[in-house]
Amino acid sequence: MIDLHVHLRGTITPTMARKLAERNSVHLDVASWAEKGYGWHDFTSFLSAYDHIASLIVTTRDLEEVAYDYLARSAQLGATYVEFMLSPPDLMRVGVAFDDQLAALSSARDRALEEYGIDCRMIATAVRHLGPASAIQAATIAASRRDDILVGFGLTGDERMFVASEFKEAFRIARSEDLRATAHAGEHLGPDTIIDAIEVLGLERVGHGIRAVESESVTRQLASAKVPLEVCLTSNLALNLYPSIDEHPVSQLAAAGCVVVLGTDDPAFFSTDIEQEYRLAANVGLLAGDITEQAKAASFK
Numbered sequence: 554m555i556d557l558h559v560h561l562r563g564t565i566t567p568t569m570a571r572k573l574a575e576r577n578s579v580h581l582d583v584a585s586w587a588e589k590g591y592g593w594h595d596f597t598s599f600l601s602a603y604d605h606i607a608s609l610i611v612t613t614r615d616l617e618e619v620a621y622d623y624l625a626r627s628a629q630l631g632a633t634y635v636e637f638m639l640s641p642p643d644l645m646r647v648g649v650a651f652d653d654q655l656a657a658l659s660s661a662r663d664r665a666l667e668e669y670g671i672d673c674r675m676i677a678t679a680v681r682h683l684g685p686a687s688a689i690q691a692a693t694i695a696a697s698r699r700d701d702i703l704v705g706f707g708l709t710g711d712e713r714m715f716v717a718s719e720f721k722e723a724f725r726i727a728r729s730e731d732l733r734a735t736a737h738a739g740e741h742l743g744p745d746t747i748i749d750a751i752e753v754l755g756l757e758r759v760g761h762g763i764r765a766v767e768s769e770s771v772t773r774q775l776a777s778a779k780v781p782l783e784v785c786l787t788s789n790l791a792l793n794l795y796p797s798i799d800e801h802p803v804s805q806l807a808a809a810g811c812v813v814v815l816g817t818d819d820p821a822f823f824s825t826d827i828e829q830e831y832r833l834a835a836n837v838g839l840l841a842g843d844i845t846e847q848a849k850a851a852s853f854k
Contacts (some may be wrong), residue, residue, distance in 0.1 A: 554632040554841070555848035556827045558760055558783035560709065561616075561675075562607035564623040566821045572574035573609040573619075581605075587624070590740070591822050596741065596792055600711065603819060611647045613657040614746075620661035620673070623820075628669035630828040635673040636853060638707055640680055641694040642687065655700045662702060674704040674854050676735065678732040679723055696730040704853040707760065708736035717750040724754040733757050733853040735783065751780060758783055758814075758851060763794070766771070766802035766803035766810035769789020776810030781851035786833045787825035788818035804837040813839065814848040 565573070574581045591602050594726030610616055618778030620637065627635060637658070641651045655675070662673045677695035688708065695706050708720055717738070724734055736754055739747040740761035747762050748771055762782035765771045775782065784803050795801045807813045815830045817823075829843050 554627075554630065554827045554831055555814070555845055555852065556632060556635045556817055556830075557781075557814045557848055557852060558785055558818060559580060559623070559635060559637060559757070560603075560819050561639045562610060562643075563603060563608065563819025564817075564821055565606050565619055565789050566622075566725055569619060569821075570606055571624060573611075573615055574793060577609065577611050577615070579609055579611070579835070580694065581609075594686055596711070599792065599822065602668075606821075607643070611643065611649070613653045614691055615645065615659045616654060617650070617657040620658055621665055623668055623682065624661060624665035624671050624673055627827055628665065630673035632827050633671055634848075634852065634854070635671065636676055636704070637673060638676045638678045638709060640678045640691055640709070642691055645694070651694050651698060659700070659702045665709060672854070673702075674852075675702050676705035676707045676733055677703060677727075677732070678709045678854065679720065680722070681708050681712060681737070682714040683710070684715065684725065685719040688720050689736065691728065691798045692723040692726040695732060696726050699730075703732070705733040705735060706752070707734070709760070710737070712737050712740060712746070715751045717746065721753055728755055734852075735760055737761055739764040740789075744771040748774060751778075756780065757853075760776055760816075761785065763789060763802055772806065772811065775806075775812075779812050781812040781814050781847065783816045784813050785818035786803055786830055787818045787820075787823045791823045798833050798836055803834065804839065807839055812847050812851065813844065814851050815844055815847070822835040 601611045679691040735758040737760035738750040744767045758781045760783045
């Protein structure tokens, strides 16, 4: 199994959150908690809860521990490879240099590879709702470093904020240093935004992209171009994009010839793991072997 769409700070479990909060003397806002984990009721409140929990990582030790924890747990389920997303400026604001972030992830990777046989890479990301200037900053930071663990640049966050063309310069900077490109599109907005993002930003993969199913033309274009869609089934259900797995369009997209790979997105917030994502895909007729082979080909490694 391969997880190609996971936000590193979205893997922080409630147990890990309490540990980090105690270690770093950070107050945990009870509004971010529910009886069984983190509490939120829509995408906007989810982003708020996510930002609060994400702020618990303030040192390289924290970063390494969180990455290793997710790799170890994923490996025990049978996963062999993960691509983490992480925004460089976030930790730089609390004093963790980007070089140190890369070193922490490399250390977690090396330990997990030795102990469990699972590998990982990092996609540096810009947060869309922070705006184009912030994205250029993130891209410039990422493009300034050469490290084998850093393989791509992406755009995350609220896709309802700003249009793809406003991030063209950020992606130009990243791609000029051979960083591979992905971005969230077609999750909360319609299918036309997917093609726009691919063409304007030079994407090699699309984060989510599920609303392509609403346009036969877009679906055909994606299938023809073989641009992989990073589908996060549990996330889509948890955020009420679809009422059930039977009504999720992933099987329609696959049947139309689209390349489907899987991700856990923010697994600690959605109570999922990569095994569950594969299980849900199997429930609607997708074969695990096919998904994994497509993920191997689609990886930025």
